Structures are given as C-alpha cells and as structure tokens.
Amino acid sequence: MVTIYDIARISGVSKSTVSRVVSNHPHVSTETRNKVLKVMQEYNYVPNSLARQFRQKHTKCIAIIIPNIDHPYFCQLVRYISAACHxxxxxxxxxxxFLNKNTEKGVYTQLQTNEFDAIILASSLLPEVEIASCTKNKLIVACNEVFSGEYFDVFCVDEEETTMKATTFLLNKGLSTLAFCADNITSPLQQARLKGFILAHNKKGLNYTKKFIFNKVSNIEDGITLGDKIFKVHTEIDGIISGSDFVAAGLISSAVRNNIEIPKQLSIIGFDNHPISLITNPQISTISNKIQEISIDLVNHLINKIDGRERAPIKKVYSGEFINRSSS
Incomplete structure (x- = not known):
C-alpha cells in the first residue's frame, strides 16, 4: 500500500508538503500542488487520516466542475444547481x-479524499473512461456533457437532435450556405451539435462548408468579431447556428454596424434561451435547453444516491425546444 512517505519520495518533496497539499493549505505553489496531486492520482493514494475522518459521514457539500464562471451558460447552471442543493x-x-486537464484531475483527487460527497461535472476535457478511472467508486453525475451513461449518471439535452432541427429549419427556408459556431469544438457536447448540423445537410442531400465551422466563439465580443469577418470576407453565408444567445447578440450587433438586414440577408439561431435573446432587435431565435428542469432532476437524483436510495447509473436525455423569433 502506498503511504504518504512514498508520495513525498516520488514527488521529490517533503512529507509535510504532501500533508499541506492534502489539507489544501494555501502555502503551496501551484506547480508543487499539481505535481503532488498527479502522483497521488497515479498511485491511487487516499490519506488514511482523512479516510477515517470522513468514513460513515457526509460533508453535505457537492462540487461543481465548470470551465469558467463568466460563461453565460455555466453561470446560469451554477445558479440553478446551487439553489436546488440549498x-x-x-x-x-x-x-x-480553465480548460486545464490537471486542474480537473485535482478535483477528482479531492473527491477521493472525501472533501465533498459528490461531483456534478458540467464540463470536461477527458474521455469518460478516464473520468471513471479517476473517480472510481465515488459519486459523480455529468450535466451538460454528452456521455454514454455507462460509467456514471448523465443528465443532458439531445444536442444532436436539437441542432439538427434548428439547422433543418434554416435549410427548409431555402438557405444554402450555413455556418456553425462552437466554443470548444473538441468537447462531446459540441461534437454532438456539429453532428446534428451535418446530419441535417445530409438528409437534404446538401453539402456543408468545412471552412464555415468556426471554433472558439463563445461570447458577445467573439460574435462581433466573427460578424465583422463574415460581412467582409464570407458574404455568401446566409444562415448561422451560433453556440449561444450571446454569440448571436454579437452577430446582430455587427450586422447593424455593417448594414446587414436580419433575417432578410442573414438568419441567426442562438442557444440557451437566455433573457438577452428578448432584448436584441430583432429578437433572437433560440433553443431552450431546459436548464432549470435538468438541474432540479439531477440534484434530486444525486441526493438520493448520496442517501443510498439509487444505485445503477442512469442516462436521462431531454429534448431541446426550438423557439422561432424574428432573427431567423
């Protein structure tokens, strides 16, 4: 069995430094902390003292993993999940x-040391098999990301189906050159949306343009920048599936500045049904992701599992609702 002395030796630090990392003491550099956490993860080390302290006892605390709090979607999600937990x-x-894999793994190590009862995973850069390996038999529920549900509970919107419906709506209008926006194209969620975008084209016997798949577009400023580029360089684009209502708002702002009529010259569909979609001119057509309903269902299920009333992993998939307003 690996001991704290082994972790210290392998990490090249003192036993007291490992103890400070375990107790989340502030006087440890980020570099040293990450190095020790990585070794602890590799060797499946769980401190005996903490394990004894928390055995048969709940912390009444749940961790939420997100990439960053200033993203409009994750800000809303944290609000609803926290309210349901409260x-x-x-x-x-x-x-x-902050889209750092080691930082994410560090949270899983904290779960192993029983610093909280469970994790709600709203964003990840890791494949689900690796997440399951990191968390082992500890409690984790994925929210927002599109995982299989084989290894841990998953609550998500059918991103593929929903995006396909929105894309089909634009294609049925006779639009022929559509663009797709993603904030992180490599994530399972964005891959599901992209698949729906492509599938809608395939069902119509149409081709999509790969160069009009735009990545790292996530906020109003990104939407403005992309809009300025499109209206000067890619004027053939006549419809956009944007990754959020904030991106859509930025595109509309750029369109106004570039004398582009929405939706006459360009149709725009957002995502999330955020209140900002109601205050732009024109109002933003969008997709409701049922964030509040999902948050309540997820928290109720998670707490039942904490109390030992649920066992096998489940996957609950919700249908997003396309809301047609004046931007499309």
Whole structure:
C-alpha cells in the first residue's frame, strides 16, 4: 500500500508538503500542488487520516466542475444547481478548471479524499473512461456533457437532435450556405451539435462548408468579431447556428454596424434561451435547453444516491425546444 512517505519520495518533496497539499493549505505553489496531486492520482493514494475522518459521514457539500464562471451558460447552471442543493440542505463549491486537464484531475483527487460527497461535472476535457478511472467508486453525475451513461449518471439535452432541427429549419427556408459556431469544438457536447448540423445537410442531400465551422466563439465580443469577418470576407453565408444567445447578440450587433438586414440577408439561431435573446432587435431565435428542469432532476437524483436510495447509473436525455423569433 502506498503511504504518504512514498508520495513525498516520488514527488521529490517533503512529507509535510504532501500533508499541506492534502489539507489544501494555501502555502503551496501551484506547480508543487499539481505535481503532488498527479502522483497521488497515479498511485491511487487516499490519506488514511482523512479516510477515517470522513468514513460513515457526509460533508453535505457537492462540487461543481465548470470551465469558467463568466460563461453565460455555466453561470446560469451554477445558479440553478446551487439553489436546488440549498433547498436540500447541501452546500456547493464551484471549481473552475480553465480548460486545464490537471486542474480537473485535482478535483477528482479531492473527491477521493472525501472533501465533498459528490461531483456534478458540467464540463470536461477527458474521455469518460478516464473520468471513471479517476473517480472510481465515488459519486459523480455529468450535466451538460454528452456521455454514454455507462460509467456514471448523465443528465443532458439531445444536442444532436436539437441542432439538427434548428439547422433543418434554416435549410427548409431555402438557405444554402450555413455556418456553425462552437466554443470548444473538441468537447462531446459540441461534437454532438456539429453532428446534428451535418446530419441535417445530409438528409437534404446538401453539402456543408468545412471552412464555415468556426471554433472558439463563445461570447458577445467573439460574435462581433466573427460578424465583422463574415460581412467582409464570407458574404455568401446566409444562415448561422451560433453556440449561444450571446454569440448571436454579437452577430446582430455587427450586422447593424455593417448594414446587414436580419433575417432578410442573414438568419441567426442562438442557444440557451437566455433573457438577452428578448432584448436584441430583432429578437433572437433560440433553443431552450431546459436548464432549470435538468438541474432540479439531477440534484434530486444525486441526493438520493448520496442517501443510498439509487444505485445503477442512469442516462436521462431531454429534448431541446426550438423557439422561432424574428432573427431567423
């Protein structure tokens, strides 16, 4: 069995440094902390003292993993999940990974040391097999990301079907050159949306243009920048499936500045049905992802599992709702 002395030796640090990392002491550099956490993860080390301390005892705390808090979708998600947990008597702690795999793995190590009862995973850069390996028999539920449900619970919108319906709506209008926007094209969620975008074209016997798949477009400023580019360089684009209502708002702002009529010259569909979609001119056609309903269902299920009333992993998939407003 690996001991704290082994972790210290392999990491090249002192035993007291490992203890400080385990207790989340602030006086440890980020580099050293990540190095020790990585070794702990590799050797499946769980500190005996913490294990004894928390055995047979709940912390009444649930961690939420997101990439960053200033993203409109994740800000809303944290709000609804935290409110649902609060009603059940649980605290929440938000971990921002800033799209760093080691930071994400560090949170899984904290779960192994029983610093919280469970993790709600709203964003990940890791494949689900690796996540399952990191968390082992500890409790984790995925929300937002499109995983299989084989290894842990998953609550998500059918991103592929929903995006296919929105794309089909534009194609049925006679539009022929569509663009697709993603904030992180490599994530399972964005891959599902892209698949739906492509599938809609295939069903119509149409081709999509690969160069009009835009990545790292996630906020109003990105939408403005992309719009300025499209209206000057890619004027043939006549419809856009944007990754969020904020991106759509940025595109509309750019369109106004470039004297482009929406939707006469360009149709735009957002995502998330955020209140901002109601205050733009024109109002943004969007997709409701049922974030509040999912959050409540997920938290109720998770707390049942914490209490030992649920066992086998489940996957619950929700249908997104296309809301046709004046931007499309």
């Amino acid at each position: 009603k059940k008597g649980f605290k929440t702690v938000v971990h921002q990974t």
